[in-house]
Amino acid sequence: MKPFKSVLAAVLLPLLCIPAVNAASPERFKGHMMLLADDLLAGRDTGSIGHDFASLYIASELQKMGVQPAGDNGSYYQVVPFKQSTLDMESPKMVVSKDSDSIEFEFMQNMLMSADINRESSSVSGELVFAGFGIDAPYLNYTDYDGIDLTGKIAVILSDRPHTFPSEEGSHFRRLISDSQVKHGAIGTIVVSTPTSEKVSPFEKRKLYVKTPTTRWLDKEGEVHNGYPQLQGGALLSIEAGKQLFGMAGMDLAAIYEKIENNEPLTSMPMGLTATLEKKSVLSETTSPNVIGVIEGSDPLLKNEFIILSAHSDHIGISKNSVLKDKINNGAMDNASGVSTLLEIAHEFHHAKEKPKRSIIFTFVTGEEKGLLGSEYYAEYPTVPIENIVANVNLDMPILTYRTNEIIAFGATHSSLESTVSSTLLKNEMKLIDDPMPEQAIFVRSDQFSFVKQGVPAVFLVPSMATEVKDALGVSPQTFLAKHYHMPSDDLNLPIDYEWAAQFVEINYAIARDLANTPERPSWNSDSFFATLGKK
The missing domain is CATH 3.40.630.10 (Zn peptidases)
Known part of the structure; x- marks a missing residue:
C-alpha cells in the first residue's frame, strides 16, 4: 500500500x-x-x-x-452501509413448461438475471400470469391488476408503460412495480422487452451489467431497504424470447405490442404456463461515504x-x-x-x-x-x-465540451423554483429552456x-443538450451520449472547456x-x- x-x-x-x-x-x-x-x-x-x-x-x-462539516459525529462523512450481491454466472436457469412440453431459455443469450440481494441460493416455481405493465397507479386511474390473482404466482410484465402516461409520473409508477407485485402476492417476475424499451436500453447493452453487483443500503436495523425478499426470482427476456414465451401460451406478443402503440388497453390473464427460476449469488457488505458540508x-x-x-x-x-x-x-x-x-x-x-x-x-x-x-x-x-x-x-453529468447560453432545469415546471431559476438565468444573459x-x-x-x-x-x-457542435471543435451532447456515456472514453482526453x-x-x-x-x-x-x- x-x-x-x-x-x-x-x-x-x-x-x-x-x-x-x-x-x-x-x-x-x-x-x-x-x-x-x-x-x-x-x-x-x-x-x-x-x-x-x-x-x-x-x-x-x-x-x-x-466549509463546516455536516455529516455524522461532527465529521464530513455520513457512512452508508451497503449489502452487495454478485451473480454466480454459471447458475442461472429458467425453464417454462406447458403440460409435458418445456423450454429452457439460455442465460446471456435470450434471458438475463441479476443477483439476489437477500439469499445465496434462490429457486422459485409457479404459474405464470400476464400482468400487463405491472403498474398500479391510482393517481392516473390505472391498474394492471384487476381480474387476476397473483398470490403465489409469477408475474409476466412488459418493460414499458402506457404511452398516454405523462412521462415523469409514468416513470415514477413504473419504479413501484416491485411494491405492487408484493402487494398482490407475486413470488417472482419475468420482464419481457418491448420495442420501446429496446430503444431506451437495448437487451444487448444490458448484458454488459450482469456481472455488476446488485447493491442496496441497509437501514438502521440492518435490514435491506427495498430488498423485496417476497420476490424469490426474476428474469429479463429479449423480444424474441418473449415472443417464444407468449407463443407457448397461445398469445400473440406482436399484437400486444401493436395495442401498446395504438394506446389500446391490455388484458391481464393467466397464461396456462408454469416456470422455474434458479440462481446462486455471493453476498457481501461494504460501506461508502456521503460527504456533507454546510455554510x-x-x-x-x-x-x-x-x-x-x-x-x-x-x-x-x-x-x-x-x-x-x-x-x-x-x-x-x-x-x-x-x-x-x-x-x-x-x-x-x-x-x-x-x-x-x-x-x-x-x-x-x-x-x-x-x-x-x-x-x-x-x-x-x-x-x-x-x-x-x-x-x-x-x-x-454537466457535459462541458461545448458552449451554450441555454440551460435545462429538469423538474422546474413542478414548483416555484422555475421562476427563480429563470429570472436568475436572464440576469446572467442565459435562458431557461423546456425539457427537450x-x-x-x-x-x-x-x-x-x-x-x-x-x-x-x-x-x-x-x-442545453440540443446544442449542435462540430466535433472537431468540441464533443456534442449527442456524440457524448452515443460514444462516451458509461464508457472508458469519458475521461480527461475529452475536449473539456474549462x-x-x-x-x-x-x-x-x-x-x-x-x-x-x-x-x-x-x-x-x-x-x-x-x-x-x-x-x-
Whole structure:
C-alpha cells in the first residue's frame, strides 16, 4: 500500500496548494478534475478505495475552504452501509413448461438475471400470469391488476408503460412495480422487452451489467431497504424470447405490442404456463461515504432553512465485460464535472462578501450509479430536519465540451423554483429552456428525486443538450451520449472547456444564492403530482 499512497500524495499535494481566489477558477476546476477522473481512482465505484480517496479529497477541499462539516459525529462523512450481491454466472436457469412440453431459455443469450440481494441460493416455481405493465397507479386511474390473482404466482410484465402516461409520473409508477407485485402476492417476475424499451436500453447493452453487483443500503436495523425478499426470482427476456414465451401460451406478443402503440388497453390473464427460476449469488457488505458540508445562513430565522446542493461522486468502476484495452470508466463528465462544479460553488459561497440568508448544505453522495442509493439514504436519514430542507439543486453529468447560453432545469415546471431559476438565468444573459426529451423522464432518474420523494422541491441543472457542435471543435451532447456515456472514453482526453466550466459554476452559484435569499420558501405547484409524495 505504501507505493499507492505515495503516488496519491504526489497527486494530491499540488492540488491542495492551489492558491485560493474568490471567483470560479478554470485552473482550480481543472485541478479537481485531474484527481477525480484519474486512472488511480479506478472509476470511483461505490465501496471501492478509489471512491474513498475521492471522498477524502472532497472533504479536504471543504475543510480547506472553511466549509463546516455536516455529516455524522461532527465529521464530513455520513457512512452508508451497503449489502452487495454478485451473480454466480454459471447458475442461472429458467425453464417454462406447458403440460409435458418445456423450454429452457439460455442465460446471456435470450434471458438475463441479476443477483439476489437477500439469499445465496434462490429457486422459485409457479404459474405464470400476464400482468400487463405491472403498474398500479391510482393517481392516473390505472391498474394492471384487476381480474387476476397473483398470490403465489409469477408475474409476466412488459418493460414499458402506457404511452398516454405523462412521462415523469409514468416513470415514477413504473419504479413501484416491485411494491405492487408484493402487494398482490407475486413470488417472482419475468420482464419481457418491448420495442420501446429496446430503444431506451437495448437487451444487448444490458448484458454488459450482469456481472455488476446488485447493491442496496441497509437501514438502521440492518435490514435491506427495498430488498423485496417476497420476490424469490426474476428474469429479463429479449423480444424474441418473449415472443417464444407468449407463443407457448397461445398469445400473440406482436399484437400486444401493436395495442401498446395504438394506446389500446391490455388484458391481464393467466397464461396456462408454469416456470422455474434458479440462481446462486455471493453476498457481501461494504460501506461508502456521503460527504456533507454546510455554510450557515446569516438571517436569524432563515438560517434554520436549508438549500441542499447535490452531486454524486461515484461512477461505475472498471468494466468487467469490455473488450476494450482501457477498462477504467473514469467518469469525467459523469460526474467529476458535477462534483468539481459543486466544490467551486462552495468556494464562492465561502468567499462571498455577504453570506446567504438561508444555510447551504453541500452533499456529495455515493451510490447514484447503483440506483440513487446515497441520496436516498441521506433523504431518509438527513443530518438536519427534512422539513427544514426547502429546495434541492442537483448537478449530474454537466457535459462541458461545448458552449451554450441555454440551460435545462429538469423538474422546474413542478414548483416555484422555475421562476427563480429563470429570472436568475436572464440576469446572467442565459435562458431557461423546456425539457427537450420529456420521454426520457430525466427528473425521476437522478439524485434530486430522492429529495422529491420526501417532499422537497427540486431541479436538476445541465447545459442545453440540443446544442449542435462540430466535433472537431468540441464533443456534442449527442456524440457524448452515443460514444462516451458509461464508457472508458469519458475521461480527461475529452475536449473539456474549462473556461466554460467556470462560467457554468457562476451560473449555478447565482441560482443557489438567489434561492437562499428569496424571502418566500420554495413551494410545489398545486397541480403537480410530485407535491403529493412528501411524508404525511
